[in-house]
Amino acid sequence: DAKTTQPTSMDCAEGRAANLPCNHSTISGNEYVYWYRQIHSQGPQYIIHGLKNNETNEMASLIITEDRKSSTLILPHATLRDTAVYYCIVRAANFGNEKLTFGTGTRLTIIP
Protein backbone atom coordinates (compact mmCIF):
# COMPACT_ATOMS: atom_id res chain seq x y z
CA ASP A 1 0.00 0.00 0.00
CA ALA A 2 1.17 3.52 -0.75
CA LYS A 3 2.67 5.62 2.02
CA THR A 4 0.92 8.74 3.31
CA THR A 5 2.29 11.97 4.77
CA GLN A 6 0.31 14.16 7.14
CA PRO A 7 1.16 17.19 9.28
CA THR A 8 1.92 16.23 12.85
CA SER A 9 -0.57 18.63 14.41
CA MET A 10 -3.13 21.32 13.60
CA ASP A 11 -5.38 23.70 15.48
CA CYS A 12 -8.80 24.89 14.40
CA ALA A 13 -11.26 27.29 16.01
CA GLU A 14 -14.55 25.85 17.14
CA GLY A 15 -17.27 26.36 14.54
CA ARG A 16 -14.85 26.79 11.69
CA ALA A 17 -14.07 24.26 8.97
CA ALA A 18 -11.12 21.99 9.72
CA ASN A 19 -9.13 21.05 6.63
CA LEU A 20 -6.74 18.15 7.10
CA PRO A 21 -4.33 17.47 4.24
CA CYS A 22 -2.78 14.16 3.25
CA ASN A 23 -0.14 13.45 0.66
CA HIS A 24 -0.12 10.06 -1.08
CA SER A 25 1.98 10.73 -4.17
CA THR A 26 2.71 7.04 -4.86
CA ILE A 27 -0.93 5.92 -4.80
CA SER A 28 -1.88 3.25 -7.33
CA GLY A 29 -4.98 3.14 -9.49
CA ASN A 30 -6.76 0.55 -7.36
CA GLU A 31 -5.98 2.12 -4.00
CA TYR A 32 -8.62 3.90 -1.95
CA VAL A 33 -8.06 6.73 0.50
CA TYR A 34 -9.53 6.08 3.96
CA TRP A 35 -9.80 8.39 6.93
CA TYR A 36 -10.15 7.21 10.52
CA ARG A 37 -9.88 9.18 13.71
CA GLN A 38 -9.02 8.25 17.27
CA ILE A 39 -10.37 10.25 20.15
CA HIS A 40 -8.31 10.00 23.31
CA SER A 41 -8.64 6.62 25.06
CA GLN A 42 -11.01 5.25 22.43
CA GLY A 43 -10.65 2.90 19.49
CA PRO A 44 -10.27 4.31 15.98
CA GLN A 45 -13.46 5.39 14.23
CA TYR A 46 -14.10 5.26 10.50
CA ILE A 47 -14.90 8.63 8.91
CA ILE A 48 -14.99 8.34 5.13
CA HIS A 49 -13.23 6.84 2.13
CA GLY A 50 -12.99 7.43 -1.61
CA LEU A 51 -11.30 6.36 -4.83
CA LYS A 52 -11.25 9.42 -7.09
CA ASN A 53 -14.50 11.29 -6.75
CA ASN A 54 -15.17 13.65 -3.90
CA GLU A 55 -17.25 12.09 -1.16
CA THR A 56 -19.47 13.50 1.56
CA ASN A 57 -21.26 11.92 4.48
CA GLU A 58 -22.78 13.10 7.75
CA MET A 59 -19.35 13.42 9.36
CA ALA A 60 -17.10 14.95 6.73
CA SER A 61 -16.19 15.61 3.12
CA LEU A 62 -13.25 14.10 1.27
CA ILE A 63 -11.68 16.03 -1.58
CA ILE A 64 -9.25 14.05 -3.76
CA THR A 65 -7.13 15.90 -6.32
CA GLU A 66 -7.50 14.97 -9.96
CA ASP A 67 -4.09 13.26 -10.04
CA ARG A 68 -5.02 11.49 -6.77
CA LYS A 69 -1.67 12.36 -5.22
CA SER A 70 -3.22 14.21 -2.33
CA SER A 71 -6.51 14.64 -0.51
CA THR A 72 -8.15 16.81 2.12
CA LEU A 73 -10.56 15.81 4.83
CA ILE A 74 -12.97 18.59 5.69
CA LEU A 75 -14.92 18.79 8.94
CA PRO A 76 -17.35 21.58 8.02
CA HIS A 77 -18.18 22.93 11.48
CA ALA A 78 -15.65 21.66 13.97
CA THR A 79 -16.72 21.08 17.57
CA LEU A 80 -14.67 20.34 20.67
CA ARG A 81 -15.60 16.67 20.28
CA ASP A 82 -13.68 16.59 17.01
CA THR A 83 -10.39 16.89 18.88
CA ALA A 84 -8.61 13.66 17.95
CA VAL A 85 -5.80 12.10 15.94
CA TYR A 86 -6.82 11.77 12.30
CA TYR A 87 -5.30 9.02 10.17
CA CYS A 88 -5.14 9.05 6.38
CA ILE A 89 -4.70 5.50 5.04
CA VAL A 90 -4.26 4.20 1.53
CA ARG A 91 -5.40 0.66 0.89
CA ALA A 92 -5.88 -1.45 -2.21
CA ALA A 93 -9.32 -2.97 -2.42
CA ASN A 94 -8.06 -6.48 -3.08
CA PHE A 95 -9.66 -9.47 -1.47
CA GLY A 96 -7.32 -10.57 1.28
CA ASN A 97 -5.64 -7.19 1.66
CA GLU A 98 -7.17 -6.27 4.97
CA LYS A 99 -4.24 -4.45 6.45
CA LEU A 100 -4.96 -0.88 7.47
CA THR A 101 -1.56 0.74 7.95
CA PHE A 102 -2.00 3.52 10.47
CA GLY A 103 0.78 6.10 10.35
CA THR A 104 1.33 8.78 12.95
CA GLY A 105 -1.66 10.84 11.86
CA THR A 106 -2.50 14.50 12.50
CA ARG A 107 -3.37 15.57 16.01
CA LEU A 108 -6.24 18.04 15.55
CA THR A 109 -7.06 20.32 18.45
CA ILE A 110 -10.27 22.33 18.34
CA ILE A 111 -9.85 25.61 20.19
CA PRO A 112 -12.90 27.07 22.02
Added chain:
Amino acid sequence: DAGVIQSPRHEVTEMGQEVTLRCKPISGHNSLFWYRQTMMRGLELLIYFNNNVPIDDSGMPEDRFSAKMPNASFSTLKIQPSEPRDSAVYFCASKPGLAADTQYFGPGTRLTVL
Protein backbone atom coordinates in the same frame (compact mmCIF):
# COMPACT_ATOMS: atom_id res chain seq x y z
CA ASP B 1 -26.07 -1.89 18.62
CA ALA B 2 -23.70 -2.86 21.42
CA GLY B 3 -20.63 -2.40 19.28
CA VAL B 4 -17.48 -4.45 19.67
CA ILE B 5 -17.05 -5.55 23.28
CA GLN B 6 -13.65 -6.13 24.82
CA SER B 7 -12.72 -7.40 28.26
CA PRO B 8 -11.09 -6.65 30.50
CA ARG B 9 -10.71 -2.92 29.88
CA HIS B 10 -7.59 -2.80 32.02
CA GLU B 11 -5.22 -5.58 32.97
CA VAL B 12 -2.16 -5.37 35.19
CA THR B 13 -0.04 -8.48 35.52
CA GLU B 14 3.46 -9.55 36.40
CA MET B 15 6.07 -10.69 33.97
CA GLY B 16 5.77 -14.38 33.21
CA GLN B 17 2.04 -14.61 33.80
CA GLU B 18 -0.45 -15.68 31.17
CA VAL B 19 -2.77 -12.98 29.89
CA THR B 20 -6.01 -13.55 27.99
CA LEU B 21 -7.83 -10.73 26.24
CA ARG B 22 -11.36 -11.24 25.01
CA CYS B 23 -13.43 -9.81 22.19
CA LYS B 24 -17.05 -10.10 21.13
CA PRO B 25 -17.56 -8.76 17.60
CA ILE B 26 -20.68 -7.02 16.39
CA SER B 27 -23.40 -9.58 15.72
CA GLY B 28 -23.41 -10.65 12.09
CA HIS B 29 -19.85 -9.51 11.41
CA ASN B 30 -17.74 -12.24 9.83
CA SER B 31 -14.30 -10.62 9.98
CA LEU B 32 -12.39 -9.93 13.18
CA PHE B 33 -9.10 -8.11 13.70
CA TRP B 34 -6.67 -7.76 16.60
CA TYR B 35 -4.45 -4.65 16.78
CA ARG B 36 -1.83 -3.44 19.23
CA GLN B 37 -1.05 0.22 19.89
CA THR B 38 2.11 1.55 21.53
CA MET B 39 3.74 4.95 21.57
CA MET B 40 6.79 3.61 19.77
CA ARG B 41 5.13 1.59 17.02
CA GLY B 42 1.69 3.12 16.70
CA LEU B 43 -1.26 0.94 15.72
CA GLU B 44 -0.28 -2.45 14.27
CA LEU B 45 -2.42 -5.27 12.91
CA LEU B 46 -1.56 -8.54 14.67
CA ILE B 47 -3.96 -11.05 13.10
CA TYR B 48 -7.33 -11.25 11.43
CA PHE B 49 -10.00 -13.90 10.98
CA ASN B 50 -12.71 -14.44 8.43
CA ASN B 51 -15.56 -16.84 9.26
CA ASN B 52 -13.60 -17.90 12.37
CA VAL B 53 -10.54 -18.93 10.32
CA PRO B 54 -7.22 -17.11 10.77
CA ILE B 55 -6.33 -15.51 7.43
CA ASP B 56 -3.17 -13.56 8.18
CA ASP B 57 -1.13 -13.79 11.37
CA SER B 58 2.03 -12.24 10.00
CA GLY B 59 1.75 -9.38 12.48
CA MET B 60 1.88 -11.62 15.54
CA PRO B 61 5.17 -10.68 17.18
CA GLU B 62 6.30 -14.10 18.36
CA ASP B 63 5.24 -17.51 19.56
CA ARG B 64 4.25 -16.15 22.95
CA PHE B 65 1.20 -14.66 21.22
CA SER B 66 -1.72 -16.78 20.08
CA ALA B 67 -5.26 -15.97 18.97
CA LYS B 68 -8.35 -18.10 18.56
CA MET B 69 -11.87 -17.65 17.34
CA PRO B 70 -13.87 -20.71 18.45
CA ASN B 71 -17.15 -19.28 17.19
CA ALA B 72 -18.58 -16.27 15.39
CA SER B 73 -19.20 -14.31 18.57
CA PHE B 74 -15.98 -14.72 20.51
CA SER B 75 -12.24 -14.38 20.09
CA THR B 76 -9.27 -14.45 22.44
CA LEU B 77 -5.74 -13.13 22.27
CA LYS B 78 -3.40 -14.90 24.64
CA ILE B 79 0.11 -13.95 25.71
CA GLN B 80 2.10 -16.62 27.52
CA PRO B 81 4.44 -15.79 29.13
CA SER B 82 3.92 -12.04 29.24
CA GLU B 83 6.82 -9.57 29.21
CA PRO B 84 7.01 -5.85 30.08
CA ARG B 85 7.43 -4.97 26.39
CA ASP B 86 3.96 -6.40 25.75
CA SER B 87 2.47 -3.44 27.62
CA ALA B 88 0.16 -1.71 25.16
CA VAL B 89 -3.46 -1.09 24.29
CA TYR B 90 -4.94 -4.01 22.39
CA PHE B 91 -7.88 -3.30 20.10
CA CYS B 92 -10.32 -5.69 18.52
CA ALA B 93 -12.25 -4.68 15.41
CA SER B 94 -14.88 -6.36 13.27
CA LYS B 95 -16.61 -5.83 9.97
CA PRO B 96 -19.44 -7.55 8.10
CA GLY B 97 -17.13 -9.40 5.72
CA LEU B 98 -13.85 -9.03 3.91
CA ALA B 99 -15.56 -7.10 1.13
CA ALA B 100 -16.89 -4.49 3.53
CA ASP B 101 -15.07 -1.19 3.76
CA THR B 102 -15.38 -0.19 7.39
CA GLN B 103 -13.79 -1.73 10.45
CA TYR B 104 -15.56 -1.08 13.76
CA PHE B 105 -13.19 -0.90 16.70
CA GLY B 106 -13.78 -1.81 20.31
CA PRO B 107 -12.73 0.36 23.25
CA GLY B 108 -9.48 -1.54 23.76
CA THR B 109 -7.78 -3.34 26.62
CA ARG B 110 -4.93 -1.50 28.31
CA LEU B 111 -2.36 -4.11 29.34
CA THR B 112 0.43 -3.35 31.78
CA VAL B 113 3.04 -6.02 32.43
CA LEU B 114 5.22 -5.26 35.45
